[in-house]
Amino acid sequence: MEEKTITQVPKPIILKLGGSVISIKNKSFALNKRAIMRLAKEIERADVSSLIIVHGGGSFGHPVAKQYKIDEGYKDSSQIIGFSKTHQAMTILNKHVTDSLINRKIPAVEIQPSSIIITRSGRIHIMEERPLTRLLELGFIPILYGDAVPDSSNGFAILSGDQLVSQLAIRLNVDRIIMGVDVDGLYTADPKACPSARLLQHITLQQLKKLRKNIEKTNATDVTGGMLGKILELIPALEHRVNVRIVNALKPGNVYRALKGEVVGTFIEKG
Ligand SMILES: Nc1ncnc2c1ncn2[C@@H]1O[C@H](COP(=O)(O)OP(=O)(O)OP(=O)(O)O)[C@@H](O)[C@H]1O
Numbered sequence: 001m002e003e004k005t006i007t008q009v010p011k012p013i014i015l016k017l018g019g020s021v022i023s024i025k026n027k028s029f030a031l032n033k034r035a036i037m038r039l040a041k042e043i044e045r046a047d048v049s050s051l052i053i054v055h056g057g058g059s060f061g062h063p064v065a066k067q068y069k070i071d072e073g074y075k076d077s078s079q080i081i082g083f084s085k086t087h088q089a090m091t092i093l094n095k096h097v098t099d100s101l102i103n104r105k106i107p108a109v110e111i112q113p114s115s116i117i118i119t120r121s122g123r124i125h126i127m128e129e130r131p132l133t134r135l136l137e138l139g140f141i142p143i144l145y146g147d148a149v150p151d152s153s154n155g156f157a158i159l160s161g162d163q164l165v166s167q168l169a170i171r172l173n174v175d176r177i178i179m180g181v182d183v184d185g186l187y188t189a190d191p192k193a194c195p196s197a198r199l200l201q202h203i204t205l206q207q208l209k210k211l212r213k214n215i216e217k218t219n220a221t222d223v224t225g226g227m228l229g230k231i232l233e234l235i236p237a238l239e240h241r242v243n244v245r246i247v248n249a250l251k252p253g254n255v256y257r258a259l260k261g262e263v264v265g266t267f268i269e270k271g
């Protein structure tokens with residue numbers, strides 16, 4: 001059979017849809033269906049030529065992972081079913097997101113992280129990215145998510161969508177990262193806990209590193225470290241000169257604008 005050869009493919013954009021956006025994070029297994037449908041519309045309207053979507057666990061993945069201590073690695077056999085349940089929760093959430101995209105004729109194809117990745121002590125160690133890059137070349141929109149994955153030292157681990165975003169950005173040399181969350185961007189402190197927190201519109205990697213101690217893990221239901229975990233994960237991508245935008249994806253139009261290259265929320269660059 002003739003092999004389809006692809007020539008020049010533009011650098012992809014990575015869009016993370018936070019679990020804080022597509023689900024109601026403090027309510028178990030609660031979907032934010034309206035946000036998912038609106039975001040599919042914005043992604044359709046933006047019509048970017050090369051896009052990878054990653055979504056978080058929200059109230060689907062995090063609570064199950066926490067219940068079975070999947071993030072702590074294999075300790076006893078009672079966790080085994082918990083691994084399956086954590087992954088199952090993620091596939092349920094993923095199905096809603098993928099269905100909404102396909103309903104708008106966006107050619108999204110799910111890529112299951114636990115089938116292409118092995119971590120070592122929680123860090124991506126082996127990743128078979130060729131199906132993903134091939135799908136990208138063909139014009140598909142790969143969609144991945146934070147997942148329970150096999151781990152070569154700890155049995156299994158939780159791979160955050162944030163780590164996945166950062167690693168994909170480095171390995172695929174992407175154009176930029178857009179992180180959709182439920183707040184207007186990165187603040188000097190958690191805006192939900194500290195009303196005097198100030199929104200940072202433009203910061204450099206160096207400033208970000210200094211700010212690290214002010215960023216809280218906060219979210220009790222997030223097994224991957226909330227905003228602090230996110231920032232720590234993004235640092236390697238920033239070092240690699242991939243710019244990051246953190247935007248409020250609960251506000252209509254923001255993801256569309258960010259996909260179109262407008263600066264909304266927080267813009268972070270190596271500087
Ligand atoms: N300095 C800060 N600036 C902005 N948000 C912060 C800060 N510190 C803590 N937060 C909190 O981080 C939260 C976003 O991170 P969180 O991990 O909960 O969401 P998410 O990554 O979208 O979800 P998921 O991990 O399920 O994908 C915000 O809701 C906010 O309350």
Ligand SMILES: [Mg+2]
Binds near residue numbers: 056225226227230
């Ligand atoms: Mg998170």
